[in-house]
Amino acid sequence: QVQLQESGPGLVKPSQTLSLTCTVSGGSISSGAYYWSWIRQHTGKGLEWIGYIHYSGSTYYNPSLKSRVSISLDTPNNQFSLTLSSVTAADTAVYYCASEGVAGSAFDIWGQGTMVTVSS
Amino acid sequence: AIQLTQSPSSLSASVGDRVTITCRASRGISSALAWYQQKPGKAPKLLIYDASTLESGVPSRFSGSGSGTDFTLTISTLQSEDFATYYCQQFNSYPWTFGQGTKVELK
Numbered sequence: 083q084v085q086l087q088e089s090g091p092g093l094v095k096p097s098q099t100l101s102l103t104c105t106v107s108g109g110s111i112s113s114g115a116y117y118w119s120w121i122r123q124h125t126g127k128g129l130e131w132i133g134y135i136h137y138s139g140s141t142y143y144n145p146s147l148k149s150r151v152s153i154s155l156d157t158p159n160n161q162f163s164l165t166l167s168s169v170t171a172a173d174t175a176v177y178y179c180a181s182e183g184v185a186g187s188a189f190d191i192w193g194q195g196t197m198v199t200v201s202s
Numbered sequence: 203a204i205q206l207t208q209s210p211s212s213l214s215a216s217v218g219d220r221v222t223i224t225c226r227a228s229r230g231i232s233s234a235l236a237w238y239q240q241k242p243g244k245a246p247k248l249l250i251y252d253a254s255t256l257e258s259g260v261p262s263r264f265s266g267s268g269s270g271t272d273f274t275l276t277i278s279t280l281q282s283e284d285f286a287t288y289y290c291q292q293f294n295s296y297p298w299t300f301g302q303g304t305k306v307e308l309k
Contacts, residue, residue: 129246129289129300144297145203178245187293188236188251195245 084109084116086179086193094173094200100166103156104179104193111160112137117182119189120153120164122175130175134182135162169200204228204292208301214309221277223288223304230270231294237266237275238289240303246289250275280306 090102104118111118120132133143135153143151150167166173176197180189205228215221225235233253238246248257250266253273263278277284285308290301 128302129291131298131300133297142296146297180245182293187234187255188248188257188291189238189246190248190251190257192245192247 084181084191086181086191088177088179088193088196090177090196090198092197092199094169094198095202096170096200097168100164100169100173100198100200102164102177102179102196102198103161104163106160106162106181111155111162112157114138115184117184118153118155118162119180119182121178121180121189123178123195124175132164132166132177136184171200174198174200203297204231204295204299206290206292206299206301208288208290208304210304211302212305212307214307215280216309217280217282219280221280221284221306223275223290223306225268225273225275225290225301227271227273227292227294231292233269234292234294235266235268235273236291236293237264238291239284239286240289241286249288277306 085107087105094100114137117134119134135141152165155162176195178195179193181191207226209224235253237250240246249260254266265276267274287303287305289303
């Protein structure tokens with residue numbers, strides 16, 4: 083059973099870059115069977131899909147964040163990562179990594195989430 | 203981007219009640235819709251995909267229906283563990299988007 087675990091700093095200063103990593107266990111990130119996504123949730127609010135990466139290297143980013151987002155793979159360590167540049171307080175949220183089968187029907191596996199606060 | 207509008211935003215119900223939540227898409231999305239349950243401090247949990255297919259391990263009291271622009275999540279007999287917030291999400295066209303959520307509270 084595939085499991086996901088987010089890690090990274092819980093506090094980032096305004097204008098700096100947020101960097102998070104998702105470690106995949108119980109399966110290979112290189113299998114090609116999944117799209118690996120990042121999703122965030124502002125406190126008390128709904129869910130916002132940030133983007134995905136596939137083992138093939140293909141990516142798609144939400145246009146609302148596209149200019150500041152990058153998602154990459156670290157296949158030797160079975161991880162994928164999110165970087166979000168020029169952060170502001172509006173980027174304070176819980177960040178989740180999640181997987182979606184290539185059939186494209188749902189996010190069936192989620193990490194537990196990690197809270198990131200943007201503050202000086 | 204496709205907008206998903208859930209109604210109601212919140213509802214109060216009792217154990218044993220039948221609960222229905224609707225999700226309306228701003229344009230047709232075929233059956234490319236999923237439903238999730240989220241409890242406080244936890245990640246969302248997949249309940250239903252392809253509008254009506256129950257995820258493995260999810261109790262049969264949950265069901266989904268609809269296609270095109272109008273979708274429904276039904277809990278046939280509400281249990282105490284079902285008090286949570288429910289989200290719909292579309293997989294028809296990028297960017298993937300979620301509804302704003304429906305909070306099911308104890309009456």
